[in-house]
């Protein structure tokens with residue numbers, strides 16, 4: 001296994017952030033697909049996937065949408081929780097292709113190569129459940145993103161979001177001590193994407209936003225927050241995977257669209 005370096009995280013402006021919003025995911029997604037297929041990402045296997053499964057299993061779902069589906073691995077592993085259609089969308093062309101190859105054998109699944117904004121503008125919608133996994137911390141314009149999510153979810157439909165926890169990520173990427181960092185601001189950051197096993201050499205964007213910013217944007221776009229979750233990896237899973245979690249790494253927000 002190659003030694004993991006902690007890559008430099010650099011503050012960038014909104015114009016540069018826009019250039020990094022989608023294009024790098026074309027290069028990252030094959031690595032991410034391998035990582036997930038090898039089962040070597042304990043955060044995904046032991047925390048993200050089971051948390052989404054528990055939340056989604058609480059309601060009867062007939063039309064599931066996965067926004068920013070990446071390689072489609074999460075979509076696939078949630079698909080049994082919809083008794084109707086499953087739609088996965090991603091503006092990264094390679095992601096949509098890889099997701100299509102992975103999901104294509106299930107004729108209930110449809111993959112579209114488009115952003116949520118284009119999907120909403122094309123008149124698609126009526127979903128009763130929508131999953132947004134590790135996407136909201138990668139979009140430049142959170143307001144437009146959530147407005148489109150709200151348009152494609154039917155009244156009283158559910159939105160399930162997972163973001164990198166904004167109290168953990170700055171320490172993980174070692175920028176919490178940078179002079180430009182301030183917890184309560186929106187900050188665009190360029191840093192090298194890391195799989196669970198190695199550095200990728202590919203720069204991606206992530207956006208630091210305080211927790212209240214996510215919640216207030218959701219409330220402002222027609223959602224009611226039903227629950228906030230900060231799941232921890234169990235002590236046994238930490239031991240078995242050789243990792244230590246002192247704080248939650250992910251923040252889940254479960255919402256319902258007001259009628």
Ligand SMILES: C[S@@+](CC[C@H](N)C(=O)[O-])C[C@H]1O[C@@H](n2cnc3c(N)ncnc32)[C@H](O)[C@@H]1O
Pocket residue numbers: 021022025032067068069070071074089090091092095114115116117132133134135138139145
């Ligand atoms: C960190 S990846 C997450 C992929 C997948 N959900 C996962 O958990 O592995 C972020 C994804 O969001 C997608 N994305 C970026 N902007 C988007 C937008 N406006 N609408 C939908 N997806 C978007 C990117 O192309 C990328 O595939």
